[in-house]
Amino acid sequence: MRRALSREALHHRGREFKALFDELGASLKRLFRTSGEILLMTGSGTAAMESSVVNLLSAGDEAIVISTGFFGERFAEILAAYGARPILLQRPLGESADSDEIVRSLREHPGAKAVFLQHAETSTGVLNDIEAASRAVRENSDALVVVDAISSLGVERLEMDAWGLDAVLSASQKGLMNAPGLSFAALSPRALKRLDEARLPRFYLDWRTMRHHAPLGQTPYTPATPLFAGQLEALRLIEREGLENVWSRAVKLSRFALESAQALGFSPLARHPAHGLSALLPPEGEDAGRLVEALREDGIWIAHGQKQLKGKIVRLAHMGHIRKADVARAFAALEARLGRPSQPVRA
Numbered sequence: 001m002r003r004a005l006s007r008e009a010l011h012h013r014g015r016e017f018k019a020l021f022d023e024l025g026a027s028l029k030r031l032f033r034t035s036g037e038i039l040l041m042t043g044s045g046t047a048a049m050e051s052s053v054v055n056l057l058s059a060g061d062e063a064i065v066i067s068t069g070f071f072g073e074r075f076a077e078i079l080a081a082y083g084a085r086p087i088l089l090q091r092p093l094g095e096s097a098d099s100d101e102i103v104r105s106l107r108e109h110p111g112a113k114a115v116f117l118q119h120a121e122t123s124t125g126v127l128n129d130i131e132a133a134s135r136a137v138r139e140n141s142d143a144l145v146v147v148d149a150i151s152s153l154g155v156e157r158l159e160m161d162a163w164g165l166d167a168v169l170s171a172s173q174k175g176l177m178n179a180p181g182l183s184f185a186a187l188s189p190r191a192l193k194r195l196d197e198a199r200l201p202r203f204y205l206d207w208r209t210m211r212h213h214a215p216l217g218q219t220p221y222t223p224a225t226p227l228f229a230g231q232l233e234a235l236r237l238i239e240r241e242g243l244e245n246v247w248s249r250a251v252k253l254s255r256f257a258l259e260s261a262q263a264l265g266f267s268p269l270a271r272h273p274a275h276g277l278s279a280l281l282p283p284e285g286e287d288a289g290r291l292v293e294a295l296r297e298d299g300i301w302i303a304h305g306q307k308q309l310k311g312k313i314v315r316l317a318h319m320g321h322i323r324k325a326d327v328a329r330a331f332a333a334l335e336a337r338l339g340r341p342s343q344p345v346r347a
């Protein structure tokens with residue numbers, strides 16, 4: 001994958017790029033479990049999030065946004081920035097999306113054009129039952145189901161067509177093990193139909209222009225070609241292992257991480273934890289922020305909480321390339337760092 005990233009640049013209107021583009025598209029369809037269309041965008045995951053808003057909604061449209069953390073709030077911010085009206089279903093901290101609440105909200109807002117939610121909410125480690133949420137939407141309205149699978153694709157079981165999802169968004173740098181900068185939108189026929197009705201302004205992220213170029217094996221503007229090559233290599237690793245095996249490995253690794261955490265007195269913030277990362281409350285009296293910094297001194301990169309969770313939790317990724325030995329090493333380092341005074345003692 002690293003070799004592919006550093007290869008000589010491909011010309012993005014040439015035959016070689018078209019072959020790469022086509023193969024990547026085909027592989028992504030298998031990954032998203034869809035026969036729908038996949039659009040590839042140069043831009044991080046947030047570009048894919050924004051593209052779903054501007055291509056599926058019109059000004060003044062109501063849409064339900066389920067927030068199980070920071071990235072859910074981001075959807076609401078994007079909608080508001082474009083003059084759509086987010087109906088925010090803010091879940092209590094650590095709780096997943098609730099289908100009954102979705103149904104109630106759809107009854108109160110029968111005109112809602114879409115329901116936006118995260119599959120795995122990376123800020124809180126919450127996993128949402130997308131299949132159940134989608135069923136609840138489908139049985140009660142014509143709203144589109146838009147899923148942020150940015151940190152779940154290639155980690156969690158996701159069945160786009162079987163679960164009736166309309167737009168599924170992802171990005172290169174999390175479970176898909178590539179460098180950052182590429183993002184994806186997988187679209188159902190219903191989403192493609194909405195594309196022609198939506199009236200929000202858009203240009204760089206206009207899915208219509210992307211669809212127009214896709215049959216040529218091209219993107220409308222200059223793509224990040226090294227990332228396309230790197231992504232194909234990373235997807236080959238997933239295909240070689242087998243998607244079912246990748247998913248079950250994530251479940252096992254997550255179980256190992258949670259057991260290791262609990263043995264040290266940490267507890268998961270999420271009631272239904274995502275399998276690609278663990279958001280952990282430290283044992284009583286321990287300072288989460290200090291632990292994150294201490295591990296960085298040990299050469300182990302775990303993450304702080306975001307916004308109001310900063311200093312309250314530690315977040316440990318175990319997706320993509322990360323293996324059991326890496327997780328074990330992180331917990332050994334955490335164990336060694338526990339129980340120290342919260343102010344560094346200087347000699």
Ligand SMILES: *Cc1c(COP(=O)(O)O)cnc(C)c1O
Binds near residue numbers: 047171
């Ligand atoms: C990382 C992430 C994003 C944002 O992606 P960027 O690539 O940083 O723009 C959005 N949603 C989720 C769930 C994420 O994990």
